[in-house]
Amino acid sequence: xGLNKFEEINSIQIDALREIGxxxxxxxxxxxxxxxxxxxxxxxxxxxxxxxxKAVEELGGFETxxxxxISLLSGQINGMMLALFELEVxxxxxxxxxxxxxxxxxxxxxxxxSAIIEVGNILISTFVxxxxxxxxxxxxxxxxxIAIDMQGAMITVPMAAYGNQSDYIMLLGGTFLVDNKExxxxxxxxxxxxxxxYLLYRLGIGE
Amino acid sequence: xxxxxxxxADMKLARTQGTLVTYALGSCIGIxxxxxxxKIGALVHIMLPINMEKNRISPFKYADTGIRLTLTKMEQMxxxxxxxxxxxxxxxxxxxxxxxxxxxxxxxxxxxxxxxVLRLExxxxxxxxxxxxxxxTLFFDVATGEGTVKIYGNVERxx
Numbered sequence: 163x164g165l166n167k168f169e170e171i172n173s174i175q176i177d178a179l180r181e182i183g184x185x186x187x188x189x190x191x192x193x194x195x196x197x198x199x200x201x202x203x204x205x206x207x208x209x210x211x212x213x214x215x216k217a218v219e220e221l222g223g224f225e226t227x228x229x230x231x232i233s234l235l236s237g238q239i240n241g242m243m244l245a246l247f248e249l250e251v252x253x254x255x256x257x258x259x260x261x262x263x264x265x266x267x268x269x270x271x272x273x274x275x276s277a278i279i280e281v282g283n284i285l286i287s288t289f290v291x292x293x294x295x296x297x298x299x300x301x302x303x304x305x306x307x308i309a310i311d312m313q314g315a316m317i318t319v320p321m322a323a324y325g326n327q328s329d330y331i332m333l334l335g336g337t338f339l340v341d342n343k344e345x346x347x348x349x350x351x352x353x354x355x356x357x358x359x360y361l362l363y364r365l366g367i368g369e
Numbered sequence: 370x371x372x373x374x375x376x377x378a379d380m381k382l383a384r385t386q387g388t389l390v391t392y393a394l395g396s397c398i399g400i401x402x403x404x405x406x407x408k409i410g411a412l413v414h415i416m417l418p419i420n421m422e423k424n425r426i427s428p429f430k431y432a433d434t435g436i437r438l439t440l441t442k443m444e445q446m447x448x449x450x451x452x453x454x455x456x457x458x459x460x461x462x463x464x465x466x467x468x469x470x471x472x473x474x475x476x477x478x479x480x481x482x483x484x485x486v487l488r489l490e491x492x493x494x495x496x497x498x499x500x501x502x503x504x505x506t507l508f509f510d511v512a513t514g515e516g517t518v519k520i521y522g523n524v525e526r527x528x
Binding site for chain 2: 214215218224225227230232234267268304307308309310311312313314315316318319321322323325326329
């Protein structure tokens with residue numbers, strides 16, 4: 163039978179997803195750490211089932227400009243992963259990788275954008291690999307794509323894709339701490355309802 | 370002057386004066402409906418083209434039920450369908466995702482559905498700012514029927 167809607171999920175299932183998320187994001191933090199040469203941690207990640215408008219507000223508001231890197235997941239799970247980097251994070255990354263910073267997103271050159279996509283790609287693939295190893299579910303992430311725009315419009319991409327039967331979306335992710343400083347970098351996993359059911363089933367807590 | 374914010378899958382009405390605003394439309398579409406005589410205006414923020422939900426708890430999430438319900442509410446306030454005009458903005462493709470899957474063309478499907486529903490309801494579409502790859506914030510002034518579209522890094526455009 164399984165869930166018909168995200169909002170039907172129970173607290174045991176949320177805890178299990180948080181645990182998976184924790185392992186996925188800590189792997190991603192380790193990759194980021196070796197890339198930056200700084201200590202990167204991610205406090206206990208959050209699993210939230212939120213109404214559309216609440217989800218956008220929770221993630222920092224509709225009009226906040228971010229670089230968003232998206233990857234579509236296929237295989238035994240369908241979903242999307244979205245990494246959101248604000249300018250502060252981009253500068254931290256560029257400074258470590260290329261020894262330069264920018265004042266505005268518009269100053270980003272093609273090489274710098276590619277570097278940002280690559281960081282997003284590393285975070286997303288590390289997360290997906292951890293998830294896949296842990297559950298034995300085959301997941302193939304697509305080539306990531308970048309957009310620099312109002313983040314409200316980027317967060318609605320998974321909402322529109324899976325919004326047909328629910329006004330809620332599941333977000334699994336967290337905010338990174340680099341050298342104990344909170345950086346507004348968010349990593350989100352948004353599966354469709356069917357894939358969420360499959361994931362819960364593989365974890366032995368499906369219905 | 371009063372400003373009202375319209376969320377995703379949401380609609381608000383104003384009469385005589387006031388600004389209706391909806392933020393960060395990506396593939397979603399903001400539909401401004403206006404009766405110029407009575408200055409009754411509405412802004413709907415739809416996310417998907419067609420309502421196929423069983424119990425239809427969110428009519429404003431969809432172009433078809435969203436536009437129709439808004440028209441009914443405007444008529445209840447005295448607006449005449451023959452006078453109502455529409456302006457729309459949104460329907461962008463935020464990410465250049467390869468392939469032509471359902472994700473890639475949600476914006477285009479929304480535009481097509483909004484066009485069709487307006488046509489079926491006999492509402493004249495007077496202006497639109499749709500497609501492309503940029504997010505839009507849409508302001509709608511109920512006193513003048515004028516819309517403004519704000520795009521990141523760009524000058525504001527009149528709608």
